[in-house]
Amino acid sequence: MPTGEIKILILLIPLLPLLGFATLGLAGRRLGHRSIASVAISTVALSFVLSLIIILSVGVNDELIRVIFLKWTTGAGISVPLGFQIDSLSLAMIVAVTFISFLTNIWTASYMRDDPSASRYFAWLNLLTASMLLLVLAENYLLFFLGWEAVAICTWMLIGFRFHRKKSIDGARKFFTIGIVGDTSFLLGIILLAISPLAIESNGISRSLGFDFIAENIHALPLNASQSAELTYLATAASIFLLIGIVARSGLLPLSIWPADSTQGPAATDVMVQSIATMASGVYFIARAHTLFMLSPQLLTVLAILGGLTAVYAATVAMVKNDIRRILAYSSISQYGLMFVGLGVGAFSAAIFHFLMHAIYKSSLILAAGSVISGTNIERDIRKLGGLRQWMPSTAHLFLIATAVLAGFPLLSGFLSSNAILHDSLFLYAISGWNRFAGVLGYIAVFFTVIYSWRLYYRIFEGEYKGASDLQPMEASRLMNIAPWVLVIMSLFAGFIGLPISSINGIFYYLENVFSDSIISAREFSGLSPGYSLAWIVYGGIFIFALRIVRSIYLLQNQDTQKIKVRSASVYRVFWDEYGLEKFFRAVFVKPGTWFTGLLWRAFDEAFIDRGVVEGAGRTVEKMSFITALFQNGYVRTYAAYFLLGIILLVWLASL
Amino acid sequence: MMVQIAFLAASALVFLGISGVILRRNPVVMLVSIELILNAANIILVASDRMHGTTDGSLFVLLLMPVIILEILVAFAILIALFRGESNADVDELSSMSG
Amino acid sequence: MSLLSTILMALFGLVATGGAIAVVWGRDPIQSITALFVTMAAVGLMLITLGAYVIGLIQLFILSGVLFVLIIRKAVWLPWGERSRDSIPSTSTFGWILLIVLLLMLLNSVFQTEMDPGMYAESMPSAPDESTINWWYALGLLIILAIAALVAMRIGWNKSAEAGDRGGIA
Numbered sequence A: 001m002p003t004g005e006i007k008i009l010i011l012l013i014p015l016l017p018l019l020g021f022a023t024l025g026l027a028g029r030r031l032g033h034r035s036i037a038s039v040a041i042s043t044v045a046l047s048f049v050l051s052l053i054i055i056l057s058v059g060v061n062d063e064l065i066r067v068i069f070l071k072w073t074t075g076a077g078i079s080v081p082l083g084f085q086i087d088s089l090s091l092a093m094i095v096a097v098t099f100i101s102f103l104t105n106i107w108t109a110s111y112m113r114d115d116p117s118a119s120r121y122f123a124w125l126n127l128l129t130a131s132m133l134l135l136v137l138a139e140n141y142l143l144f145f146l147g148w149e150a151v152a153i154c155t156w157m158l159i160g161f162r163f164h165r166k167k168s169i170d171g172a173r174k175f176f177t178i179g180i181v182g183d184t185s186f187l188l189g190i191i192l193l194a195i196s197p198l199a200i201e202s203n204g205i206s207r208s209l210g211f212d213f214i215a216e217n218i219h220a221l222p223l224n225a226s227q228s229a230e231l232t233y234l235a236t237a238a239s240i241f242l243l244i245g246i247v248a249r250s251g252l253l254p255l256s257i258w259p260a261d262s263t264q265g266p267a268a269t270d271v272m273v274q275s276i277a278t279m280a281s282g283v284y285f286i287a288r289a290h291t292l293f294m295l296s297p298q299l300l301t302v303l304a305i306l307g308g309l310t311a312v313y314a315a316t317v318a319m320v321k322n323d324i325r326r327i328l329a330y331s332s333i334s335q336y337g338l339m340f341v342g343l344g345v346g347a348f349s350a351a352i353f354h355f356l357m358h359a360i361y362k363s364s365l366i367l368a369a370g371s372v373i374s375g376t377n378i379e380r381d382i383r384k385l386g387g388l389r390q391w392m393p394s395t396a397h398l399f400l401i402a403t404a405v406l407a408g409f410p411l412l413s414g415f416l417s418s419n420a421i422l423h424d425s426l427f428l429y430a431i432s433g434w435n436r437f438a439g440v441l442g443y444i445a446v447f448f449t450v451i452y453s454w455r456l457y458y459r460i461f462e463g464e465y466k467g468a469s470d471l472q473p474m475e476a477s478r479l480m481n482i483a484p485w486v487l488v489i490m491s492l493f494a495g496f497i498g499l500p501i502s503s504i505n506g507i508f509y510y511l512e513n514v515f516s517d518s519i520i521s522a523r524e525f526s527g528l529s530p531g532y533s534l535a536w537i538v539y540g541g542i543f544i545f546a547l548r549i550v551r552s553i554y555l556l557q558n559q560d561t562q563k564i565k566v567r568s569a570s571v572y573r574v575f576w577d578e579y580g581l582e583k584f585f586r587a588v589f590v591k592p593g594t595w596f597t598g599l600l601w602r603a604f605d606e607a608f609i610d611r612g613v614v615e616g617a618g619r620t621v622e623k624m625s626f627i628t629a630l631f632q633n634g635y636v637r638t639y640a641a642y643f644l645l646g647i648i649l650l651v652w653l654a655s656l
Numbered sequence B: 001m002m003v004q005i006a007f008l009a010a011s012a013l014v015f016l017g018i019s020g021v022i023l024r025r026n027p028v029v030m031l032v033s034i035e036l037i038l039n040a041a042n043i044i045l046v047a048s049d050r051m052h053g054t055t056d057g058s059l060f061v062l063l064l065m066p067v068i069i070l071e072i073l074v075a076f077a078i079l080i081a082l083f084r085g086e087s088n089a090d091v092d093e094l095s096s097m098s099g
Numbered sequence C: 001m002s003l004l005s006t007i008l009m010a011l012f013g014l015v016a017t018g019g020a021i022a023v024v025w026g027r028d029p030i031q032s033i034t035a036l037f038v039t040m041a042a043v044g045l046m047l048i049t050l051g052a053y054v055i056g057l058i059q060l061f062i063l064s065g066v067l068f069v070l071i072i073r074k075a076v077w078l079p080w081g082e083r084s085r086d087s088i089p090s091t092s093t094f095g096w097i098l099l100i101v102l103l104l105m106l107l108n109s110v111f112q113t114e115m116d117p118g119m120y121a122e123s124m125p126s127a128p129d130e131s132t133i134n135w136w137y138a139l140g141l142l143i144i145l146a147i148a149a150l151v152a153m154r155i156g157w158n159k160s161a162e163a164g165d166r167g168g169i170a
Helices: A002-029 A033-058 A089-109 A117-135 A140-161 A168-193 A211-219 A229-250 A266-278 A278-288 A299-320 A322-345 A346-375 A393-407 A413-426 A432-463 A477-498 A530-556 A559-567 A569-576 A578-629 A636-654 B002-023 B027-052 B056-083 C001-024 C029-050 C053-075 C083-087 C093-112 C128-158
Strands: A065-070 A082-086
Touching: A002 A033, A002 A065, A002 A082, A002 A117, A002 A229, A033 A065, A033 A089, A065 A266, A082 A089, A082 A117, A082 B056, A089 A117, A089 A266, A089 A278, A089 A346, A089 A393, A117 A140, A117 A266, A117 A278, A140 A168, A140 A211, A140 A266, A140 A278, A168 A229, A229 A278, A229 A299, A229 A578, A266 A278, A266 A322, A266 A346, A278 A322, A278 A346, A299 A322, A299 A432, A322 A346, A322 A413, A322 A432, A346 A393, A346 A413, A393 A413, A393 A432, A393 A530, A413 A432, A413 A477, A413 A530, A432 A530, A477 A559, A559 B056, A569 A578, A636 B002, A636 C093, B002 B027, B002 C001, B002 C029, B002 C093, B027 B056, B027 C001, B027 C053, B056 C053, C001 C029, C001 C093, C029 C093, C053 C128
Parallel strands: none
Antiparallel strands: A065 A082
């Protein structure tokens, strides 16, 4: 396909949802529900079709296609073109984003059928899709940051969509506050990168922040360790700041407190936040800018360990929580932790593979959970559910399959993708012992993942119904169930693009040219390598073991399980408190912060500015005018005497 | 010497005019004293001209004369309006705009 | 030549100053106005002596004569009140202090200033020569006398002007 056509099509892909946002935002109130839904769905659907067209016509390409729409150079000499870069990674991402957004919009159309504020929701949903597409397609750091911030705003709006409810506002505010800290750090990182020697263009004066440009500059650095100290410091500092932004955005420890509280809006918000947009931006960024991070291998290792710890942490917390959507949020945090293990270890293709698979099955789970909640009269607590399989058979089956995928049933997509990461961290080109440690953490997380996911399924759909006896749970409508069913069926088979068999030109081969400079580059498989088989077997073993535990605890209530419950009460409390993380943040940041702003408000704003300055100015003027009024006794001759005084002074001054 | 005497006379007129404004209570007399001051100004302008050989001062005097006439007219109009119906023209009674 | 002009200037200066004193210490407003007329005429003569003929003439006729008439016409519309109360000059201590300071300053500046003709001494217009001076002065004096006579007639004419009676000159 000639470049001109690609240029137009690729511009349309983020532009169409943007137009959808504008239309719905401006005219949404006046449209009927059908029109609103059609506008929203059609823009995303068209973008999806266009992405398919492009990805099919570009094929597997070795070179990167850059499309520039506008050139712009800032006053500081930094050139920031409005341009997109099209390579395998971005194409895979835009197909995934548009596809999942499309299905989410369809689900939302059914969910919001009677909601008067539907146009507002669809508008922000479209803008979120457009922002994520911009983020993915951006060819330089600054344009990426624009998309990053746009995603943050849309997420904030969508989380706090039901703004009449305090919980929604609080959740949105929490996300935004943590996000701001991260975004500031991110911007700082970009600035440090811009002032580093990596960004200087060939003419020596202007600078460019293109992803590809900086990657080429890094490749051109001399291979020995005698780089200038300035470069090393700046690159490392930039990477650290960027990573802080990613930690905040993707919910890694210690900033993983926001995704659980972000589940207050409609379920479609959770899908976008957890599977394809907000938390995904961090993963995509590291994949895109991996060359920069590879300059600081220790940082990557830290990231891997952080990801592993996050995975274990979130999986253990998910085991004890009782709100369906919070459990799923912690599940997402855990799976993202696993992705960062992959990214930190250098297994970028594996991480992206897992990301795509997770997007599919997690979206399915969340949407199915949405069906459960709306079918039980907004009951989110699993302690009040149970045995729903008899009333909601379709949802139950789809949830079962999705849970199996999440837990890692062998040869389903979750199994294949998690294993890709775990195998790479343990067996393939492991350069440091810490990588292996991260991989071990990942396996521990897998154990807990199996437990919490099956627990969730059993509690909702098996056993006895513990809800109010007069309420009859209802199955979700057909329309609502389309999206999760499509996704779950995909998740069964999608994993095959990542089978480690050389005769399949799977995802690793597809992404090879993007990650050709990573430590773990293209795989050469001659059948199933021994390492891979071992990884699979270990995983399978954990799976079965954990499954047995779950069955015994939740299905067969025998004596041993009771004793386990009693003895582990303290551990339970630790998990329930999220290891005290929430309390820590409240005590260290929120309380002093509120105290300080209260101080500023009362002492500074009210006392000083309102009473002191504003009223004080008035009082001072009043006093001074009182003093000057003493001179005005109304007698003309006195005033004449004042004139004379002035004349005398003037004459005297003039004679000096 | 002549110019010096002129300056001396003008200074005397200025002083007397100012003291007339301050010391007298009758508004007419105050106005007349102001006229004295203006006349003194005239003298000084022309005397300085004579001293330096310029003609600028005399030109200014020409400008000043209509001003003198007009100011008298306006001032008297105001005075008549102020003191209409009063029994006594005393400037010290105009003290209501105080404080 | 310069002696004559000096003497004339001194004479007119004395008349002007005397008239100014009469203005300030006049018993009633009519006296002050009349004294003003005399002072202004003297000032006009001083201007003529200084060499500004046109201006001096304007001052003499228009300013002193016409203005005098104007003021008299207007002044009769104002209430006079009791003479004794008005005629005493009075002011606050503040005013007296300021007047004394002003006097000192004026004396200081007048007696300290060097009357330096400057570099234009040669190009100064000379004082009018005797022939012209005589004529001018005769004319001026004549007019002063005429107006003074008119005023005297006027005041004698209608003594009740003091009592606020309208009368009016024309």
